[in-house]
Amino acid sequence: MRYQEWWFWYLPQEFSKYFDEVVVVAPDVKELKKSRPEMFSPIDEAIEFEAEQVKEFIRKDVRDTDYIFFADISFTGIVPQVIYLKRKGRKFGFAHATSLNRYDYFAPVRQGKFMQEAGIMKTLDGVFVGSYYHKGKIINDGKYGMKSLYDKIHVVGLPKPPFRTYKEPKEYDVLFAGRRTKQKFNRKLWKIVLSLDLDARIRFFGSWEEYYMGLSRAKVVLMMSREETYGYQVVEAIMNNSVVLAPRCCSFPELLPNEYLYGDAKELVERLLFYVEHYERVPELRREHLELQKNWFKNVYKIMTEQ
Known part of the structure; x- marks a missing residue:
């Protein structure tokens, strides 16, 4: 997926500065398949990937003192299994978009899919989103709005991508x-x-x-x-x-x-x-989001551990 590709190595690396141990639940993908340019990720491979995640997760010894972080609650293969079947640990998830969006891949099934996402958000200990716009959309979006989630949703921005940057001649x-x-x-x-x-x-x-x-x-x-x-x-x-x-x-x-x-x-x-x-x-990015970006891991850690 567009950014989870690097979240799988960058987030554990940075979270290791705050937690005693960080375990990534992700299958060993030997060959990455690129999706078509108009798609966010390859569909069949995304489903297969999460099925393998579920298989890997059930082998883990999860304790009540553990914290579980879902990199994306919208692709929900692993999320319900962890929430409902292996209930130990405190659980948090990042909502990058949600199917409230009217024009993305999930638009034809947005009502049913958002009901699933809202149910997941209700059962999580906390939900992270990138912007106040997104929080407001989840809470106030017409007949789909979930005002009961207000205190559970935390605006934390997103971490700065960890790649080399460039100052190329303008072409x-x-x-x-x-x-x-x-x-x-x-x-x-x-x-x-x-x-x-x-x-x-x-x-x-x-x-x-x-x-x-x-x-x-x-x-x-x-x-x-x-x-x-x-x-x-x-x-x-x-x-x-x-x-x-x-x-x-x-x-x-x-x-x-x-x-x-x-x-x-x-x-x-x-x-x-x-x-x-x-x-x-x-x-320059607005100051508030620069601060969120700069302190992303510290802020997320604090919210997760002070609940």
Whole structure:
């Protein structure tokens, strides 16, 4: 999966500074299969992976004094098994998106799937999310809202990716590097961008190094998401010395100063043309999220152990 790939080694490494022992429950994947560019992860392999996790977990001797951290509660193969069958230990989970999102892969089954996710969140000792926008969405989203979860959901941001960053020479004006789905890609806006006579590109990359270098070569990295519960690419673009522009919605206002947000096509064009000329004005994340990012492991540890 997009970031859990590195969560499996980076989170245990950092949590080892706080806990006496950290055990990763993950099968030994000998061959990683890449998903299609529009998908978050390969479907069959994700199911098989979690089935192997369940098999591995049942062999563990879990104690009441242990803490269990689910890297993603949305892919719920292992989660119900651990909660309901092996009930020892205090259990926490990260909710990256939830199926409340209207445009992702789970949209056709969002009502039923969110009922499952809400049930899981109720039984966990705590739920972590990346943004206040996401917490508000879980609690207040129309007929699906779960106000009873308010005190259980903790906004902790997300950890800073642990990869080498770049300051490459700028090769093109605008880059879109997300999935070309209705959730992430706006065809009308992209047609407007193409009409501006800029060097605008859509690219997919085969490795983290290629991806980071690709971000760094763009003057402006453009976000066009209709839904975004955190916005890792905002962080990654800034890390790699590129301006990033994003819609004034979702979680983006929590991450970016207002001058890097746009509300409509006219404002996008104005800001895009300005930053193509002034691409040295790379933004900083808003202070609150910089602090969350900096203290992510300490904050999560504190919440888990002080419950």
